[in-house]
Amino acid sequence: MDxxxxxxxxxFRLPAETAHGAVHGGLELVQGTPVExxxxxxxxxxxxxxxxxxAFGQRFPNPVGVAAGFDKNAAVPSALASLGFGHVEVGGVTAEPQAGNPRPRLFRLREDxxxxxxxxxxxxxxxxxxxxxxxxPVDVPVGVNIAKTEHVESDDxxxxYRYTYEQVADGADFFVVNVSCPNSEGFRELQNRDSMAAILGELVDAGAAPLLVKLSPDLPTPAVEDALEIVDDLNLDGVVATNTTTDRPAxxxxxxxxxxxGLSGKPIENDATGMVRFVAERVDVPVVGVGGVSSAEGAYRKIRAGASLVQLYTGLVYEGPSLAREINAGLLDLLDRDGFDSVADAIGADL
Ligand SMILES: Cc1cc2nc3c(=O)[nH]c(=O)nc-3n(C[C@H](O)[C@H](O)[C@H](O)COP(=O)(O)O)c2cc1C
Structure with a gap:
């Protein structure tokens, strides 16, 4: 029994953020001990x-990673690796400490x-x-999700972003620029072409590499195309698709x-996979597929749609700590079934 x-x-009897704190606190307790x-x-x-x-010069032992937001302060990346994850994206991190919004601010939609x-x-x-x-140091690649300090104007x-990059540069293996958080004042306007180019250009100048950008599923198609043009112009190393959505499916x-x-989990799975496909059809760099992954089949759909790696957060809440192992074991069966030699072989098979 699991x-x-x-x-x-x-x-699930606890408020969602309290439950997250309990699980995260438990991982903190065991990290670095024989229990790990x-x-x-x-x-x-x-x-x-x-x-x-x-992908982007890093070797990932498996394609299943933890999405940003689970380990905001990089307190438990090693414990998460011991749960079978092949990478961990910590953060979002801002230059200055932030309290965030008043609680409650995290809600379960159990039926969904x-x-x-x-x-x-x-x-x-x-x-x-x-x-x-x-x-x-952690045994698997660790990425840092970098975001804007709330009170900072978009000109600054x-x-x-550069300040944050410089503080975290030594301990991280890749960097993800988050311009797609739906929950922070003035944040989404960073996704306009000029703001995005200025932020990413500054980070390229600072030597940030590998450098990826994380996109919102709510961006209209022309804005996604603009973003991908910037990825190309600045020779960025990858795209993470997608963040949560402010949409509410019927x-x-x-x-x-x-x-x-921002909504996450099962109801965003198909749209997120569609965005992975859209991006993978237009760029040559690796795509990290995230949104509603909670099974081997779901991870495999994103990989076949062009994702080199997948990430998850909400699936962990509903499925528990064996999810990464189950997805990876299931992927091996799916590769066998379809005659692929490896995950690498299956990436983009549906394109
Ligand atoms: C509580 C919570 C906090 C999150 N915080 C961040 C964040 O700080 N930066 C970010 O880029 N994404 C953040 N996300 C979005 C996730 O990284 C991911 O893109 C999204 O949840 C979709 O994946 P999922 O359906 O597997 O949860 C957060 C998600 C949740 C549920």
Whole structure:
């Protein structure tokens, strides 16, 4: 029996953010102790070369990573790796510490296997996160999701992003520029062409590499095309698709669909996969597919649609700590079924 069958109903009695704090706190307690090795012996992903992916100069032991927002302050990347994840994207991190929005700000949509959040980029700030990353090497690649400090005007955003990059540079393996958070004042206007080019250009000047940009699923098609042109012009290293959506699909049943914020989980899966395909058809760099991944089949759909790596957050809440191992084991079966030698072989098979 999966211990999460027991833990989930208990956790789901707590407010969502309290439950997240309990799980995260538990991971913090075990990280670096012998219990972390026990976790690894139970939850590690299969150690199999067919799962290995090379992307933007990094070697990923498997394609399944933790999406930004789960470990905002880089406190538990190693514990997450012991749960079978092949990379961890920590953050979003801002130059200055931020409290985020008032609670409650994270809501379960249980009937829909979804979440709505309006966290507002709560985090301890670049100095603290940078120190923590530099102090604790992790066995899998660690990316840092970099975002704008809330009170900083968009003209000053490039310098703000650069500051964060410089603080976290030493401890990270790749950098993701977040211009797509729906929950922070003045944030989405950063996705206009000029603002995005200025921020990304500044980071390229600062030497940030590998450098990826994370896009919103709510961007109109011409704006996505503009963003991809910038990716090309600046020779960026990858695209993460997608962030949460402010949209509310008609299919949602949970009363919490009325909460303001970004929707994640099952209901965004198909649109996120569509965006992966749209991006992968237009750029030559790796695409990281994120949005509603909660099974091997879902991960495989994103890979076939062009994702070199996938990430998840909401799936972990509903499926529990064995999810990365199950997805990776399931991927091996799907590769066998379809005659692919490796995950790398299946990337973009549907394009
Ligand atoms: C509580 C919460 C906090 C998040 N914080 C961030 C963040 O700081 N930066 C970011 O780029 N994405 C953030 N995300 C978005 C996720 O990284 C991911 O793009 C989105 O949730 C879709 O994936 P999922 O359906 O697997 O959850 C957050 C998501 C959740 C649920």
């Amino acid at each position: 211990p999460y069958d027991v833990a989930r109903p208990l956790l 090795r026990l976790l690894a012996s139970r939850y590690a992903a299969p150690d199999d070369d067919r799962l290995t992916v090379e 296997e979804a979440l709505v959040n309006r966290m507002g980029l709560n985090n301890e700030g670049a100095d603290a996160v940078g120190d923590r990353l530099a102090a604790a 955003a490039p310098a703000d 299919s949602l049943r949970s009363p919490n669909r009325a909460e303001e914020g």
